[in-house]
Amino acid sequence: GDSVTQMEGPVTLSEEAFLTINCTYTATGYPSLFWYVQYPGEGLQLLLKATKADDKGSNKGFEATYRKETTSFHLEKGSVQVSDSAVYFCALSSNTGKLIFGQGTTLQVKP
């Protein structure tokens, strides 16, 4: 069945460092891909999405490109801030719309 695999955390970075969180997927068909973020004590929020191959999703300085050839959707940010500390989830959407999530990657940014 469809699945999502994320790099294990936690990821600890200093402020202004470059961030990459790897995400690969297995799916039949052509799913949409998402990154969701969960800040401490808050609910899941959509960070960005891409609906077809080679699409780039971007928001709040974060970017991810839908790579069909490598079945990947890696999350990147050029300069992280302390306020980016959160848990990040990669997900794909099946044709019924249900989301299949990775296990999450905790990011801790230190000043």
Place this chain on the structure above:
Amino acid sequence: DTGVSQNPRHKITKRGQNVTFRCDPISEHNRLYWYRQTLGQGPEFLTYFQNEAQLEKSRLLSDRFSAERPKGSFSTLEIQRTEQGDSAMYLCASSLGDPPSEQYFGPGTRLTVT
């Protein structure tokens, strides 16, 4: 629009008791999803509705679990004869359209079974 709301936010119950959670989606969203999230894991799909019809159920949803969405508005998720393994965060999300657009999540109901 105030977003997706869930009640209660926290529920502590004793093993063997029944519990019911409620989800109010964003108005006019035709799809409503339930997920379960355990500590350190990503959310896992349980079931979804398109309007009032329940169209898919995960094999995670044992016969102790039942969900309804009367009149295609709010939804309830009931767990009968709770077990300690049911302790988790139960998340509700809604979306609009077909094919569905992105899902908006509620804050979740944290269930603790003692």
